[in-house]
Each structure stands twice: as C-alpha cells, then as structure tokens.
Amino acid sequence: MKMKLAVLTGGGDCPGLNGAVKWVTKSAMDSWLSSKRSINFEVIGVTEGWRGLVDVNPEDPKSLEKYIRPLDEETVRTWDRYGGTNLGTSRTNPFNPKNDRSEILLDNIKKLGVDVVVAIGGEDTLGAAYRLHKLGVKTVGIPKTIDNDLMGTDYSLGFDTAVNVIMEEIDRLRTTAGSHSRIFVVETMGRHAGWLALHGGECSGAYIILIPEYPFNLDEVAHLLQERKGREIRYAIIVVAEGAKVAGRDEFIQSGKMDEFGHVALGGIAKYVAEEIEARTSFETRHLTLSHLQRGGTPSAHDRLMARWYGIAAVDMIINEDFGRMASLQRGEITSAPLKECIGKLKLVDIEKNYDKDRYNGRRSIIG
Template sequence: MVSRIGILTGGGDCPGLNAAIRAIVRRADLGNVSTYGFRAGWRGVLQGSVEQLTISSTRGLLHRGGTMLGTSRVDPYREERGPERIREALEVYRLDGLVVIGGEGTLAASHRLAEDEGLPILGVPKTIDNDVGGTDLTIGFLTAVRTATEAVDRLHSTAESHDRVMVLEVMGRHAGWIATYAGMAGGADAILVPEVPFDIDAVGRHLKHRAGMGRDFSIVVVAEGALPKEGTLELEAPPLDEFGRPKLGGIGHTIAHEIEQRTGFPARVTILGHVQRGGSPTPMDRVLATQMGVKAAEFAMDGAWGTMTAYRDNGVVPIPLAEATAHLKTVPADLFAVAETFFG
C-alpha cells in the first residue's frame, strides 16, 4: 500500500508546474498519502534537499508560473553513483515512489531508472516544446503558444506601419510546434520549422510576391532549430553546452540578414527566448496540469510505476515510459500543410 510519495520538477521551467504539484498533493491527501517535494530536480534527490508538501503549503499556486520546488538540468546518470543515491534517498525518506514532472531529458532518465534500476517512478510530461511522445499535449505548451501569438499580433502593427519584414524567433530545438501554432494563429506569412528544411530563396520570392500584390510588410516565424535545405544556405556550427548539445538561438538574425540581401526589404528581429517559459499559465494549461496531477497521484496510489500520464481524447491515461520516450513528437506533415496554405 502506498503511503508516501516524492515529487520533483526537472529540466526547464514552464507555466503549469505549480498547478500540477498542487493537484498531486490535493489528490494524495484525499487518499491519506503524504507527499514530499525535492528541491531543484534530480539534484535535490541526490543531495537530500526535501520538504513535506501539504494542502496549506501548496495553496495559491494555481495561477503562478515557474515551480515552487525549483528545477535543474542535472542528469543522475552523469553524477557519481547517481542511480544508487536515488535508491538510497527513497529508502531514507521511506518513499514508495517518485512522481517526476519533466520534459524529454528528464523523462528519458526516469525511464532508464525505472527500466534498468527497477525504481518506482511515474512521469508527468511538461515542456513548452510539446515534443514528448504518446501525449497530445504537454504542460506549458499552450501558454507558450499564447505568448508567441501575442508577439506575432503586436509585430503585425509595427511591420505594417513601417513596411518591414518582422522575423520572430521562438523556441523549438527539434520540433516546431510553437512556431507552427503561433504562426497559424497570428497569420504569419512564412513559418520555418526543424521538420521541413527551408529554402531562403523561396522565402524571399514569396515576400517579393506579397509586395507585388500591395502587401509591403510580412511576418516570418522561425523555430530556433530550423535548418535550411542542403546547399541553399551555410550556417555556422553553434557552440555546445555542458551536455554536448548545440546551444541554439540567433537564427532569426541570419534569416533577417538573408531576406534583406535577397529582397532589399528592411527586416527586424525579435527573439522571445525565455519569455516563452514565464508568466501565469493559461486556463487550459491550468486544467491540463490539474488533470495530469490528479491522475498522477491516482496512478501512483495504484502502483502504476514505470508509466507516464498522457493526454488523449480529452482525458488522461497511463502509458509506458518506454512509449513516451521512444521518439520525439514532431509536427506532422498534414498540420504543416495546413499552415502552408497561407504562404502562397
């Protein structure tokens, strides 16, 4: 019988994390299960930084962005005796299992710990990139789309006033969900995503065509991980971070420069960056986080370790962590084809 569970939030922050924590604590309390929060993601588990969570301590969290527990990008498999120390932490604090709220990297580590080490772990997907497999939505995505769409709306007015091309760079390392959704919702004139290599000459021709039709301004939304078609544009190799991944950001400047060179139109760049991660979650993200939090507590109490909460058909179901982490969920071709309808 489950009586004590731990919670952590790992990876990048996003709106809705606090709502999920609140929901887990509330539902667990109804089942007479105590909850304990680890500070700063996996680092807190490794260092024993933990606090008991109660209904009182999690009041007022629903609308707050960020995470009350803090987060980090610590990977337990990169730490000395990482998996062993996590097992020890569960034993020391007499926890029956651990609910891990995270994105692709955090959930991948969770899957390894559950599969290879036999640790009782249950995942909850959160990432503004919406690229976790097996779930229609991830916590934080819809709020990031709202932020990016508002930026597109605001850029429209200044672009039209000055007859300029406005390039908006949004997050999206391997998947262009934010760019696609915000571009469609905001009426962008071109959307560049990692899934579909772009031809910068074709983009320039399209913007010239718009000008010839009397539309002397344009909006281009580009995901940070967008790549050109082979042989069409040379990009400098980005530096690597401490995990060996390319440090992305800045492709918007390259796109704007190339557009100016090919069209003669003045172009300006806005990079949203971490603005997309912050702020109060939208009502839909609050509801999604609450649904996932409640179900995570219920699945944990049922002993459904090794699974992840997945949003499907307006409900939350458990799916194997193996399925959730098998591949990145990218923008499907048919959805991007809908967006392309408005590029002509």
C-alpha cells in the same frame, strides 16, 4: 497503509508545473478520498529537480531543509495561479555517463523513505524516471514541455501558454512592423519539433513559418516575399523555430557547451534569415528572438486544467499500481502510457498532414 510520495520538476520551467504539484498533493491528501481508500499519503517536494535527490544529505537537517519541502493542501492551495516552478528545477542527469550518480540517488531515496517518485518533465526528466523504474523504484511521470514533442500524449504542460505568448508578442510586433513597412523574423523555441512555431505562427497570422522538420530554401523565401509586394501589404511576419535548418546546412548553434543530457544551446537562425532576406530583396528586415519569454508568465486556462487532470491522474496511477508510466492525453481522454514508449523518440510535425511545403506555412486543406 502509509505511502510517501516525492514530487519533483526537471528540465526547463514553464507555466503549469505548480498546478501539477498542487493537484498531486491535493489528490493524495484529500481527507474525503482518504476515507474511501486503504492508502494514507505523505507528500514531499524535492527542490531543483533530480539535483535535489542527488545532493541532499538525509542525515543533515540543513540539507533536508534546502532540498526537501513537506507539502500539504494548505501549502499548495494557490500554486496553480503561478508560472515557473516553486520547487525549482535543474538539468541534472543522475545517469550522466560522465558523472553517474545513480547509486547516490538510489541510496538517498531509500534513506528518505520515499515509496514513489512523481517526475514532472520532458523526455530527459522522464528518461531518468524510466531508468529509475528499471532499477526497482516506483515512478510515475507527468508530461511537460513547451515544445509539445513528447510521444505517448497529445498534450504536454506549458505548450498552450507558450503559444499564447508567441501570439501576443507578434500582435504587438505588427504595429511597429506596419508603421515602418518592415519584415520581422521572429525566432521561437523548438529544437527538433516545430509545433511552437507552427501553432504560434498560425494563431498570429504569420506569412511564413519555418520549422525543423522541413529544411527551407532562402531563395524561395525571398520569392514568396517579393510575390507579395504590391498587394497593399506594408509588412510581413516570419516565424522560425530555433532548430529550423537552411537546406544543406546544420542548425545554428548559440553555444557549443553541452548540458548533462548532451544538448547544446541553439539560436541565431532569425538573425541569419533576416540578413539574407534583406540582401536578396532589399526589403528592410529586423529579427527578434523570443527566447525565455515563452517559458514565462501565468498559466493559461488550458494549462491550469491540464495540470489539474494530470496531477489527479498521477495519484490514480499510484493507487492502481500503474508504475513506470506517464499520465497522458490521448484522443481527448486522460489515460496513461508506458514511460518506455514516451522516450527515445520525439513527436514531430507531420509534414504531409500539417505543413504546406510550397508556401512554408500551415496547410490550408485539413480534411481529405
């Protein structure tokens, strides 16, 4: 039996994507494994995410060359060492109600002879994969989002590397903050979930961490900083997620322009908090937005390992005909979860379990 797999990466890029593509390809085309199963796989990589499957013209060789890449073990041999995505990505939504191209998508999948689509992405990308599954296309998902906010899994590709970037940048920031006795407000990504800010802040020893799940009071932030003064501490680091909100206010919007999934760009909260702190305390305060630095760089050891495990699991799911599901990590074990249960709701920080509301930081009591 011959089966053709199409693998794509959608949404924001991050370290770990190339490793997932590598291990889908190597697991599917492994000659030793092939001799023990009844399926022979062909693997193609789709460039630019869902856009590639929508815009490709299967009857035009130039279009095929642009959007479709034949993959084999030799091609992907070194991919797991590199960040970003060699296949490219986009925020294209083939089911966008303002520009629904789902019929074109289905027609192209049929013309390309694709039997299974392996989608690597976050809630939006996997949401499109689920809708495709409901239309009769065999789909399998691999979780990717540096926000680590996907339901159905304890871990999403890219999160560990992004936390390491936050930690490393704050480590560098401390030298100049201490030299000038300044407060620095560092803005991380995190639209709805504060996992990046919380874990990045905890790892780097931030004094205050502000997250979307718990609106904060600026007077209380200022009080915490003033309370610290005189303890021979010359500076302070505050980490704030881009989606964090001042009590009674909405999040800060960088641009009102929406992407195809209905999202606007957030940003500007760090600048506002820094200005308000300086006005309330007279402490010299600066702000820094890490932005896309968090998506860059080579994958950490953990992301390389998870990419391997998820890629292998995706092929296992295909062999076992577990379609419409996503590879996942639950309680330390690799398993799978229905795509239906992984979209439509986000995994947010549990304030009572993980956050100290009085000190605006991680809890200092874990058990009990």
